[in-house]
Amino acid sequence: MDLVSLIQQRVSCPVVEEPGPSASQLDAMFRAALRAPDHGNLKPWRFLVVEGEARAKLGELFLQAALAKDPALVPPLQEKMRNMPLRAPTLVVVIARLQQHPKVPLVEQQVAAGAAAQNILLAAHGLGLGAMWRTGDMAYNPDVMRGLGLAENEEIIGFVYLGSRPAKTRNAPALDPADFVEQWRG
Numbered sequence: 001m002d003l004v005s006l007i008q009q010r011v012s013c014p015v016v017e018e019p020g021p022s023a024s025q026l027d028a029m030f031r032a033a034l035r036a037p038d039h040g041n042l043k044p045w046r047f048l049v050v051e052g053e054a055r056a057k058l059g060e061l062f063l064q065a066a067l068a069k070d071p072a073l074v075p076p077l078q079e080k081m082r083n084m085p086l087r088a089p090t091l092v093v094v095i096a097r098l099q100q101h102p103k104v105p106l107v108e109q110q111v112a113a114g115a116a117a118q119n120i121l122l123a124a125h126g127l128g129l130g131a132m133w134r135t136g137d138m139a140y141n142p143d144v145m146r147g148l149g150l151a152e153n154e155e156i157i158g159f160v161y162l163g164s165r166p167a168k169t170r171n172a173p174a175l176d177p178a179d180f181v182e183q184w185r186g
């Protein structure tokens with residue numbers, strides 16, 4: 001399938017299966033991520049791969065962060081926090097590395113890291129894998145950021161959940177560009 005058709009048909013996969021991406025598939029996805037547009041060539045991104053047992057450690061980090069915020073968190077929600085990273089065989093944490101720059105505002109660096117995340121989704125789709133970009137409270141929680149080793153100038157852009165695509169996935173919704181696009185004629 002050609003690239004444009006492939007992009008037009010990309011959908012997120014909330015449910016993905018084992019096995020996760022192979023090392024060479026991950027490499028291909030990161031090569032795609034590194035081709036995101038990047039004002040000033042700052043490379044304002046880095047990535048963490050969380051697989052196997054490390055997902056349970058991330059779940060524990062989520063749980064402790066949630067309990068620090070709300071010590072009365074009810075057990076079912078505690079369980080939910082702990083199990084979040086287990087929803088996929090592989091997670092990629094997309095991190096924006098922000099720096100003060102005379103010509104490149106922080107928002108452009110965040111957008112560039114977001115474009116890198118999107119390139120991961122597109123590459124995953126092209127490889128026949130399932131993927132979903134998630135954030136939620138945990139992406140902005142200082143304890144989680146510290147636990148993942150983020151520096152003061154870094155932010156989590158998203159957790160990309162990756163795995164094999166289930167046999168049944170939904171089709172891309174039919175959207176009409178006319179609802180979003182108009183000519184500006186001055």
Ligand SMILES: Cc1cc2nc3c(=O)[nH]c(=O)nc-3n(C[C@H](O)[C@H](O)[C@H](O)COP(=O)(O)O)c2cc1C
Nearest residue numbers: 010011012013132133134135136137157158172173
């Ligand atoms: C920055 C960002 C954060 C997101 N966070 C979540 C999330 O935490 N949970 C969720 O269900 N969807 C989240 N989404 C949306 C999904 O990734 C997905 O785009 C949405 O379910 C629509 O599916 P589609 O991509 O197939 O159109 C997020 C999307 C973006 C761009």
